[in-house]
Amino acid sequence: xxxxxxxxxxxxxxxxxxxxxCKGSGYSFTNYWIGWVRQMPGKGLxxxxxxxxxxxxxxxxxxxQGQVTISADKSIDTAYLQWSSLKASDSAMYYCxxxxxxxxxxxxxxxxxxxxxxx
Amino acid sequence: xxxxxxxxxxSGSPGQSITISCTGTSxxxxxxxxxxxxxxxxxxxxxxxxxxxxxxxxxxxxxxSGSKSGNTASLTISGLQxxxxxxxxxxxxxxxxxxxxxxxxxxxxTVL
Numbered sequence: 633x634x635x636x637x638x639x640x641x642x643x644x645x646x647x648x649x650x651x652x653x654c655k656g657s658g659y660s661f662t663n664y665w666i667g668w669v670r671q672m673p674g675k676g677l678x679x680x681x682x683x684x685x686x687x688x689x690x691x692x693x694x695x696x697q698g699q700v701t702i703s704a705d706k707s708i709d710t711a712y713l714q715w716s717s718l719k720a721s722d723s724a725m726y727y728c729x730x731x732x733x734x735x736x737x738x739x740x741x742x743x744x745x746x747x748x749x750x751x
Numbered sequence: 752x753x754x755x756x757x758x759x760x761x762s763g764s765p766g767q768s769i770t771i772s773c774t775g776t777s778x779x780x781x782x783x784x785x786x787x788x789x790x791x792x793x794x795x796x797x798x799x800x801x802x803x804x805x806x807x808x809x810x811x812x813x814x815x816s817g818s819k820s821g822n823t824a825s826l827t828i829s830g831l832q833x834x835x836x837x838x839x840x841x842x843x844x845x846x847x848x849x850x851x852x853x854x855x856x857x858x859x860x861t862v863l
Contacts, residue, residue, distance in 0.1 A: 667850070669797075676754070676857040677789075677797065677840050682850040691850035727796055735785040736844050736852055737802030744796050 634658035636666075636728055638742035644718050644749050651714035652745045654728035661709035662686040665731040667738055668702060668713050672724045682731070683711055720751040755780065755841055755855035762861040763831045771858045773824040773841035779853055781822035785844035788817060788826045792837045800839075801826060828860070836862045 639653045654666065668680040681692040685704040692702070704711040711728055726745045729738035756774040763769040773780065773788075780786055784804045789797035799808050801817035804824060814829045824843070828835055841855035 667852070677791075677842075677854045679842075679850055679852045679854060682852075693850055694848060729797075733787070733799065733808050734803035734806065735783070736787045736842050737799055737806075737808060738787070738789075738842075739799035739808050741796040741798070 634732075634740055636730060636740050636742040638726075638728060638745045641746040642748070644747070646718055646720055646749055646751045648718050648749075649714070649716050650718055650747065651712050652726060652747070654711045654713075654742050656709045656711075656730060659730070659732065661730075662706045666704065666711040667729050667731060668700075668711075669727045669729060670696075670724050671727065671744075677727075680713070680726075685709075685711060718747075718749045720749050723747060723749045753853075755843060755853055757839075757841060757855040757858045759856075760859045760861065762863055763828075764863045765831055765833065767831050768827055768829045769831060769860065771826045771828075771839055771841075771860070773826070773843075773855045775822050775824075775843055775845075775853070776847075777822060778847045779843040779845035780819065780824050782846065783844045784819065786817065786819060786824040787842050788815070789840045789842065790815075790835075790837045791840065797840065831862055833862050836860055 662685045667682040670678045680696045683690045685706045729741040787802040791797045800815045805817040
């Protein structure tokens, strides 16, 4: 089965660091871009950035550049999204997704990781 | 980079057809045939329904069809069913900004 499995929900305090993961299986993980998407409570979807696990080529949305770090470890088919200093406004659901269909066709998606940051 | 514009809500009765629009610019929707559509049920991850304007991914229902004219892409749901009630988002490749993609504002579909 082609799938992405994300790490579990996190509850953190402002100023703490965090790294969440997204592990692929059932397809050639290194050959497809992985995108990270934020969804704040009751809001729409926002692209944060994408990474090509094969060579770790990474591109960030201007809104997230400098705020998060996207990385990948192709030896274990896993992508990561990390923060060095969380803010309450980082509280959201975060999804990873693989671009396996054409250009802008992302499937599968991970189940999402809920991050809650208290101030 | 501004989000693509979608209507906030669209509704229809079971069996009817409805269409959701997604309006961008010549830098995104109008410039490339790289528009995809996602369905999201409450509390669930998005699901790819259509890619490259009008193609179906493996396992997708052909009741969902996509098209494009100028700077506006559209998703038509035929034979509307109760399980189609969800939020729908378009996304397009864009040359205006990294990482090269932009989402639509999202449309809530209600089955009456």
